[in-house]
Amino acid sequence: MQLILDIAWTHIAGRGRQTVVAIIGVAVGVGFSIAMAALMQGGQDDFVRQLVDTMPHVEVSDEQRSARRQPAEDVFEVAAISGLRPRDDRRGIINPTAAQSWLEEWIPGRFAATLHAEGVIRYSGREVGAVVIGIDPEREASVSPIVEDFREGSFAALTAGGNNVVIGDTMASRLGAGLGDTITAVSSEGLTRNFKIVGLFHTGTTARDEGEAYVLQKNAQILSNRLNAINRISIKLDDPNAAPTIARRVEAELGYKAVAWQEANESILEALVVRNIIMYTVVAAIMLVAGFGIFNIISTITHEKARDIAIMKSLGFSEADMRRLFVLEGLAIGGAGSLLGWALGFSITYALSLVHFEIAATGQEMTRLPIAWSMLHYLIATASAVGSAAVAGYLPARRAAQLNPVDIIRGAT
Amino acid sequence: MTSLIETTDLTRILHETVPVTLVRDVTLSIGEREFVAVTGPSGSGKSSLLYLLGLLDRPSAGTLKIRGRDAEPMSEKERATTRLANIGFVFQFHFLLPEFTARQNVEIPMRKLARLTRGEMRERATALLTSLGLEGHLDKRPDQLSGGQRQRVAVARALANDPPLILADEPTGSLDSKSSEQVFAILEALVNERGKTVVAVTHDLEMAARMHRRIHLVDGRISEEEGAKAGF
Numbered sequence: 001m002q003l004i005l006d007i008a009w010t011h012i013a014g015r016g017r018q019t020v021v022a023i024i025g026v027a028v029g030v031g032f033s034i035a036m037a038a039l040m041q042g043g044q045d046d047f048v049r050q051l052v053d054t055m056p057h058v059e060v061s062d063e064q065r066s067a068r069r070q071p072a073e074d075v076f077e078v079a080a081i082s083g084l085r086p087r088d089d090r091r092g093i094i095n096p097t098a099a100q101s102w103l104e105e106w107i108p109g110r111f112a113a114t115l116h117a118e119g120v121i122r123y124s125g126r127e128v129g130a131v132v133i134g135i136d137p138e139r140e141a142s143v144s145p146i147v148e149d150f151r152e153g154s155f156a157a158l159t160a161g162g163n164n165v166v167i168g169d170t171m172a173s174r175l176g177a178g179l180g181d182t183i184t185a186v187s188s189e190g191l192t193r194n195f196k197i198v199g200l201f202h203t204g205t206t207a208r209d210e211g212e213a214y215v216l217q218k219n220a221q222i223l224s225n226r227l228n229a230i231n232r233i234s235i236k237l238d239d240p241n242a243a244p245t246i247a248r249r250v251e252a253e254l255g256y257k258a259v260a261w262q263e264a265n266e267s268i269l270e271a272l273v274v275r276n277i278i279m280y281t282v283v284a285a286i287m288l289v290a291g292f293g294i295f296n297i298i299s300t301i302t303h304e305k306a307r308d309i310a311i312m313k314s315l316g317f318s319e320a321d322m323r324r325l326f327v328l329e330g331l332a333i334g335g336a337g338s339l340l341g342w343a344l345g346f347s348i349t350y351a352l353s354l355v356h357f358e359i360a361a362t363g364q365e366m367t368r369l370p371i372a373w374s375m376l377h378y379l380i381a382t383a384s385a386v387g388s389a390a391v392a393g394y395l396p397a398r399r400a401a402q403l404n405p406v407d408i409i410r411g412a413t
Numbered sequence: 414m415t416s417l418i419e420t421t422d423l424t425r426i427l428h429e430t431v432p433v434t435l436v437r438d439v440t441l442s443i444g445e446r447e448f449v450a451v452t453g454p455s456g457s458g459k460s461s462l463l464y465l466l467g468l469l470d471r472p473s474a475g476t477l478k479i480r481g482r483d484a485e486p487m488s489e490k491e492r493a494t495t496r497l498a499n500i501g502f503v504f505q506f507h508f509l510l511p512e513f514t515a516r517q518n519v520e521i522p523m524r525k526l527a528r529l530t531r532g533e534m535r536e537r538a539t540a541l542l543t544s545l546g547l548e549g550h551l552d553k554r555p556d557q558l559s560g561g562q563r564q565r566v567a568v569a570r571a572l573a574n575d576p577p578l579i580l581a582d583e584p585t586g587s588l589d590s591k592s593s594e595q596v597f598a599i600l601e602a603l604v605n606e607r608g609k610t611v612v613a614v615t616h617d618l619e620m621a622a623r624m625h626r627r628i629h630l631v632d633g634r635i636s637e638e639e640g641a642k643a644g645f
Contacts, residue, residue: 003524010512311508314469315522315570316497318490406470409504409582410460 004321007312008328011301018297019333025293026337026389027344030381033283034345037377039352039369040279044272046370051265054145054205056234057109057243060250060258062093092229099233099254107246109237112139114217116232117224121167121213122184123175130171130213132185134220134230143236146201146208152179153199158216166199168209185213187223195219283384290337291388298330298393302400310405322401323394330393331386338382345381349373416442417578417610418466423475425461425633435461437633438475445577448604449612450621453630459614460582462630466612467500467580468492480577497526501571505583507563509555515542515566516551522573541569545599561592568599572609579603581613585620597623 012019072079093099096113103111115134120127137155141147147155151169158164165183177183182196195215203209221227235250237243243260251258262269302309309322353371418441425436436458443449443466451459464470465477468484477484479495487495509518519538523529529537542551545565555563564584571579581600585593597620603609604625613624621627629637 003521007510010510014512307508308510311510312521313493314467314496314502314504314508316493316495316500316525316574318493320490321493321525404470406461406464409464409469409508 004325004328008325008332011305011325012329012332015297015301018300022293022297022333023337023340026290026334026385027340029286029290030338030341030385031344031348033286033381033384034341034377035348035352036279036282037380038345038349038371038373040275041372041374041377042370044275045372047268047272051268052240052261054203055261055264056143057237057240057261058235058247058250058258059264060093060233060235060254060256062091062231063257064255065251065257092226092231093233093254093256096228096230102253103233103235103250107235107237108239108242109235110139110142111233111235112136112143113230114140114232114234115220115224115226115230117187117220117226119185119187119213119223121171121175122186123177123181126175128171128174128210130167130185130211132187132213132215132220132223134217135214136217140214143234146203146214149201149203151200151202155199155214157198158214160198163193163195163219164198164215165195166201166214167197168212169200169202170206170209171211171213172197172200174210185215185223187225189223189225191223191225193219193223283381287381287384287388290385291392294330294333294389294392295395297333298326299396301329302326302396306400306403306408309400309403310408313403313405314409319401323397326397326400327390327393330389330397334386334389334393337389338385341381341385342378345378416444417447417480418443419478419481420466421476423462423465423472423477425458425465425470426473434633436465436472439630439633439635440475441628441635441638443578443610443612445610446604446608447610447612448601448625449610450624450627451612451614451630452616452618452621452627453636455616457630458633459616459630461633463580463582463612463614467502468496469502497522498574499576499578501573501576501579503564503567503571503579503581503584505586507555507560507567509563509566509570511555514552514554515547515558515562515569518555518566519569519573522570526574528574538569538573541572542566545569546595559592560588561595564588564592564596565599568596568603572603572607577610579609579611581611583614583616585615585617593617593620 070079070081070084072081092115100113112135117132117134119130119132121130135155135158137158141155144155153166155166158166165185167183172178175183177197179197179200182194184192184194186192195213201209215223217230221229235246237246240261244262247258247260247263312322313319349371352369355369357367357369420442421440423436423439424434427433427435439462451462453459461470465472468479468487479499484492484495509515510521513521516535516538519541520534523534523537539551542548545568547562547565547569550558550562555566558566568584579600584600585596588596600611600613601623604611615621626640627638628635
């Protein structure tokens with residue numbers, strides 16, 4: 001084997017420039033796939049993180065997935081019911097205190113119960129439709145992403161005596177109101193109440209900044225005329241990946257629809273899968289091109305060394321030896337290219353991680369390219385490079401091994 | 414004494430657009446310590462016969478036994494191994510591996526056979542080359558050697574694994590008369606002093622006349638044979 005290695009080495013070393021080009025071909029392929037994988041994976045991780053951070057991991061609402069069973073259905077085997085209307089009851093989660101204390105017992109994370117009520121916010125003749133959300137400031141702060149997005153004030157300011165409200169900055173500018181101004185909230189029940197603005201937030205999500213007004217739970221209940229009611233429980237888990245299991249358990253116990261973030265964003269997560277498929281296809285294409293480079297050089301070597309192959313076979317080398325020789329040469333180029341590609345990939349990834357850019361629309365958020373550092377990218381790139389090198393070496397090697405030495409010796413004579 | 418190589422009705426037909434018969438019904442037996450010349454006009458199948466004897470080519474018909482063993486059922490790998498240990502080739506052109514020095518070229522068959530340690534291989538290669546008058550050229554590459562020197566390195570390589578049979582295809586064909594004489598003397602000494610069997614294809618009738626046994630081919634057939642079992 002040492003002998004085959006020696007001969008392989010002389011062949012490769014004897015073709016300096018061509019070998020270098022082939023190695024660089026592989027290195028560029030490996031390097032760019034590593035960098036691309038780092039960027040794609042980083043973007044995906046960042047995206048999912050934002051998704052996970054900005055929304056509750058499990059959201060329980062006072063809806064049910066299927067219509068309530070009718071008594072007739074329990075009694076008769078065949079029952080057809082039509083024209084069913086929802087019961088005219090107070091919408092909300094029934095027995096909220098029991099539900100909350102049950103959740104308190106076992107949820108690995110934090111949760112907050114809220115009351116969402118549709119309404120209109122008025123200020124000096126201007127009106128904006130809004131969801132008035134009644135919260136417990138302390139609990140809400142532990143699950144809401146808005147905590148970090150306050151321009152002025154905070155959830156805690158709601159408790160500071162009087163009727164207070166926290167709204168998004170876009171809503172404030174549409175109303176023409178500012179901190180300290182008093183706005184009027186009108187609920188769908190027709191009730192009206194005045195609130196003083198004690199906080200402004202900017203999340204970057206327009207729907208939020210323009211359409212959400214946070215007040216104390218008690219105020220929201222009064223405004224919507226639903227005392228003690230809540231209709232939403234937001235749960236933040238320590239481990240976001242556990243969300244589907246938790247959601248299933250909550251739904252089974254409480255009977256209300258509990259949606260995990262994965263379910264809520266199914267289409268987005270599917271899109272990410274498609275993105276990954278595209279990425280790996282591109283990586284495969286790059287490796288294929290690098291493979292052609294290797295195929296080319298090994299083919300050239302086998303052509304040029306046809307005489308040497310004949311000699312070695314006449315000396316007593318077998319076809320398997322010859323195959324091994326040229327596959328080894330392909331692998332050597334693939335291996336060297338991979339190592340160089342690691343360095344290249346690392347450098348490109350590092351360079352990308354230094355890039356800063358501004359999102360022009362808002363003009364304030366300075367951000368970096370999301371980069372994921374993962375050994376797996378290096379291994380995948382190397383595996384595909386070495387794999388394609390083996391194939392690219394094997395094809396000409398097999399042909400070379402089958403050369404009939406007699407034909408070549410005769411040709412030379 | 415068993416013969417080294419025995420053939421019965423050995424035939425090789427090249428299947429091209431028109432089938433060409435290279436070797437036809439050759440039956441011969443070559444024993445140990447023979448010095449055999451294969452002669453004949455060009456295209457008479459001399460080289461083809463040699464490649465068949467050296468297991469480089471497979472016959473279309475007929476049988477070939479090497480050291481009593483039938484070559485027909487051997488796998489490609491077995492044939493290669495048999496060649497490695499039993500047969501040394503010398504061609505018209507030296508056919509050395511250009512990237513390796515003279516000594517490395519001689520070591521290659523030994524390394525392939527892997528019966529000696531690296532140190533022993535080096536010693537043996539040095540001894541072989543020295544015995545052929547190349548002591549000053551051990552570490553030169555083929556392109557730094559003259560034609561006669563290269564051919565002597567090729568002989569040393571053929572002897573590397575101490576095979577009983579040396580097959581030479583026009584070994585002096587590309588050499589000047591002085592070098593030819595030298596190489597011929599070496600081949601002769603292999604038979605007389607080292608007890609090898611040498612089968613050499615040549616169209617040099619004067620040289621053939623100095624060998625112990627002559628096989629003359631015409632159109633792939635043995636047309637004349639003299640000195641069979643001459644030996645000494």
